[in-house]
Amino acid sequence: xxxxxxxxxxxxxxxxxxxxxxxxxxxxxxxxxxxxxxxxxxxxxxxxxxxxxxxxxxxxxxxxxxxxxxxxxxxxxxxxxxxxxxxxxxxxxxxxxxxxxxxxxxxxxxxxxxxxxxxxxxxxxxxxxxxxxxxxxxxxxxxxxxxxxxxxxxxxxxxxxxxxxxxxxxxxxxxxxxxxxxxxxxxxxxxxxxxxxxxxxxxxxxxxxxxxxxxxxxxxxxxxxxxxxxxxxxxxxxxxxxxxxxxxxxxxxxxxxxxxxxxxxxxxxxxxxxxxxxxxxxxxxxxxxxxxxxxxxxxxxxxxxxxxxxxxxxxxxxxxxxxxxxxxxxxxxxxxxxxxxxxxxxxxxxxxxx
Amino acid sequence: xxxxxxxxxxxxxxxxxxxxxxxxxxxxxxxxxxxxxxxxxxxxxxxxxxxxxxxxxxxxxxxxxxxxxxxxxxxxxxxxxxxxxxxxxxxxxxxxxxxxxxxxxxxxxxxxxxxxxxxxxxxxxxxxxxxxxxxxxxxxxxxxxxxxxxxxxxxxxxxxxxxxxxxxxxxxxxxxxxxxxxxxxxxxxxxxxxxxxxxxxxxxxxxxxxxxxxxxxxxxxxxxxxxxxxxxxxxxxxxxxxxxxxxxxxxxxxxxxxxxxxxxxxxxxxxxxxxxxxxxxxxxxxxxxxxxxxxxxxxxxxxxxxxxxxxxxxxxxxxxxxxxxxxxxxxxxxxxxxxxxxxxxxxxxxxxxx
Numbered sequence: 001x002x003x004x005x006x007x008x009x010x011x012x013x014x015x016x017x018x019x020x021x022x023x024x025x026x027x028x029x030x031x032x033x034x035x036x037x038x039x040x041x042x043x044x045x046x047x048x049x050x051x052x053x054x055x056x057x058x059x060x061x062x063x064x065x066x067x068x069x070x071x072x073x074x075x076x077x078x079x080x081x082x083x084x085x086x087x088x089x090x091x092x093x094x095x096x097x098x099x100x101x102x103x104x105x106x107x108x109x110x111x112x113x114x115x116x117x118x119x120x121x122x123x124x125x126x127x128x129x130x131x132x133x134x135x136x137x138x139x140x141x142x143x144x145x146x147x148x149x150x151x152x153x154x155x156x157x158x159x160x161x162x163x164x165x166x167x168x169x170x171x172x173x174x175x176x177x178x179x180x181x182x183x184x185x186x187x188x189x190x191x192x193x194x195x196x197x198x199x200x201x202x203x204x205x206x207x208x209x210x211x212x213x214x215x216x217x218x219x220x221x222x223x224x225x226x227x228x229x230x231x232x233x234x235x236x237x238x239x240x241x242x243x244x245x246x247x248x249x250x251x252x253x254x255x256x257x258x259x260x261x262x263x264x265x266x267x268x269x270x271x272x273x274x275x276x277x278x279x280x281x282x283x284x285x286x287x288x289x290x291x292x293x294x295x296x297x298x299x300x301x302x303x304x305x306x307x308x309x310x311x312x313x314x315x316x317x318x319x320x321x322x323x324x325x326x327x328x329x330x331x332x333x334x335x336x337x338x339x340x341x342x343x344x345x346x347x348x349x350x351x352x353x354x
Numbered sequence: 355x356x357x358x359x360x361x362x363x364x365x366x367x368x369x370x371x372x373x374x375x376x377x378x379x380x381x382x383x384x385x386x387x388x389x390x391x392x393x394x395x396x397x398x399x400x401x402x403x404x405x406x407x408x409x410x411x412x413x414x415x416x417x418x419x420x421x422x423x424x425x426x427x428x429x430x431x432x433x434x435x436x437x438x439x440x441x442x443x444x445x446x447x448x449x450x451x452x453x454x455x456x457x458x459x460x461x462x463x464x465x466x467x468x469x470x471x472x473x474x475x476x477x478x479x480x481x482x483x484x485x486x487x488x489x490x491x492x493x494x495x496x497x498x499x500x501x502x503x504x505x506x507x508x509x510x511x512x513x514x515x516x517x518x519x520x521x522x523x524x525x526x527x528x529x530x531x532x533x534x535x536x537x538x539x540x541x542x543x544x545x546x547x548x549x550x551x552x553x554x555x556x557x558x559x560x561x562x563x564x565x566x567x568x569x570x571x572x573x574x575x576x577x578x579x580x581x582x583x584x585x586x587x588x589x590x591x592x593x594x595x596x597x598x599x600x601x602x603x604x605x606x607x608x609x610x611x612x613x614x615x616x617x618x619x620x621x622x623x624x625x626x627x628x629x630x631x632x633x634x635x636x637x638x639x640x641x642x643x644x645x646x647x648x649x650x651x652x653x654x655x656x657x658x659x660x661x662x663x664x665x666x667x668x669x670x671x672x673x674x675x676x677x678x679x680x681x682x683x684x685x686x687x688x689x690x691x692x693x694x695x696x697x698x699x700x701x702x703x704x705x706x707x708x
Contacts, residue, residue: 163648164649165649165652165684165686166652168647168649168650168652169649169652169653172649172650172652172653172657172661173652173653173654173657212626213626214626215626215628215647216626216627216628216631217628217664219626251626253608254607254608254626254627271569272566272567272568272569272570272573272605272608273570273608274569274570274571277570293522293569294517295517295518295519295522295523295526296522298520298522298523298527299522299523299526299527300527303526303527307526310571330517330519332519
């Protein structure tokens with residue numbers, strides 16, 4: 001495969017020296033970009049965009065053509081897995097994701113099995129290969145998955161949820177049923193991430209978007225435990241190169257120490273935690289990815305620059321920091337503000353890598 | 355005034371010995387109760403219910419007639435204050451609160467002033483007096499307010515918000531303007547809580563529902579600082595009795611140590627934090643209120659009992675714990691499950707108070 005022209009992102013995840021702090025943005029291929037909205041319109045609905053490798057490649061590359069980003073992330077959705085399991089994913093305008101066949105009892109869960117990744121999710125691997133080809137070594141490509149717990153919330157609720165009545169009802173009342181669901185998801189995710197790695201993903205990330213809605217005990221039992229299963233099962237090397245793994249539990253900063261014990265190379269941080277304190281808590285065990293409040297991008301470029309400077313100063317000298325937002329970029333952000341963010345990270349971080 | 359027949363709640367907030375752990379539920383007067391829904395229907399819309407002291411009294415008492423709760427909480431809304439400031443609060447079905455006149459620039463903020471509490475919010479004090487009379491010493495009555503930051507989010511956004519674009523845009527770009535808004539709110543809240551105390555509130559609580567969406571630095575500068583101003587300004591004694599004050603920043607468990615330094619008598623906890631760890635962190639400085647996941651009430655009464663037992667064990671022996679949910683009770687909970695919760699707290703907690 002082509003040699004990487006910019007490997008800052010991979011180096012920082014492995015705590016190897018870098019010239020400047022690498023930066024990318026969660027949801028960097030998204031609705032805040034007019035060119036994304038144009039491709040989406042061509043594709044039809046959101047899932048048509050995910051399932052068409054040409055379109056997925058197009059939107060993955062778009063933000064890289066605008067900004068000096070240090071990584072690309074596969075354009076896809078965390079709910080491709082339950083869709084491949086037969087739940088019938090669809091998106092209704094303004095209402096977010098929905099499933100035709102949610103799994104709400106033992107019978108439905110017992111029927112689930114690890115899908116044939118090649119047959120059911122081949123379109124994802126096709127997108128990965130095509131993006132790698134198109135990138136031609138510009139920057140590394142990140143593959144990703146939702147965490148088992150996060151996927152389970154949508155699969156049981158049948159949609160996004162405000163209070164998690166059904167999925168938590170199941171967790172509290174039928175924990176064995178919940179464990180069966182999480183286990184089949186973890187086994188599927190291992191195969192899914194390995195297939196992404198074989199297709200060309202150079203790093204992988206687990207998005208545990210809803211881990212933070214659990215109690216401390218339940219986070220460990222129902223979310224972290226299954227991410228651990230994935231970390232233990234996924235390829236960590238491919239074609240002689242380490243494949244760094246990033247784990248991100250949104251709202252989970254109180255559990256950083258436990259997360260750092262999983263063997264993940266890096267932890268994602270939301271914006272509520274001071275990154276310097278986070279670094280002190282995890283020590284040399286893991287790199288950190290984050291963590292500017294995405295709402296700072298609503299402020300002026302000068303203010304954005306000031307916030308970037310503060311986070312760089314808080315992290316301090318040395319490698320092990322991948323700059324990012326603490327959550328996906330919002331759809332109403334001015335793209336020029338995203339540029340100010342990316343440029344500020346590169347311009348202001350050099351002194352920390354002398 | 356009538357002597358209190360049950361003062362467990364006040365005693366626990368002050369870490370004085372109790373026979374069993376007191377318990378109440380945030381939003382205990384609410385839509386999960388058919389009798390509440392009936393009164394609300396009589397009243398018309400939600401604000402008509404808040405503004406009519408007879409109806410407000412009726413719904414405040416309803417949960418006490420069903421369950422062995424150790425405190426009543428004034429039925430009202432945190433948005434009465436911005437309404438009294440002229441923002442024109444209304445509720446549109448299924449969309450939550452909205453303001454006709456949100457405050458989104460310096461001119462709008464400069465026009466705000468502390469309203470005449472008696473003239474504009476007299477209906478709240480009338481409700482407090484009427485509820486006290488109706489309670490006749492059964493249990494203490496809690497008065498409350500939203501935190502300045504939490505009220506500001508609604509006042510700037512004009513409604514509930516998913517990403518806080520406008521209010522955080524202001525916070526990041528025009529911090530002085532935001533401070534001016536928070537200061538007029540803090541000064542208003544001091545008068546508002548003092549009026550509630552004079553009318554008969556025997557404890558007060560500050561709900562900082564959205565403190566947890568801020569960075570560590572901004573939580574201290576834009577939320578905690580103004581709650582401190584309130585704590586310093588509010589009456590802490592009335593008619594020779596201490597008026598305990600509870601502060602609750604949802605999603606703010608990483609800042610407990612700072613919260614414990616404010617002089618609040620007790621801190622509210624959401625369910626994500628283990629209460630035993632919270633107790634170890636705050637030591638003897640404050641009492642704790644919380645913190646069962648409200649979703650446990652979707653599970654069976656046996657499971658609810660088990661969860662209550664676990665939280666009591668985690669807190670351990672001695673006073674200083676007011677049992678509660680970690681957030682308001684959800685509208686689809688079976689009232690019999692709420693009963694199982696309340697009864698379990700009393701039945702299982704006696705050994706911890708020997």
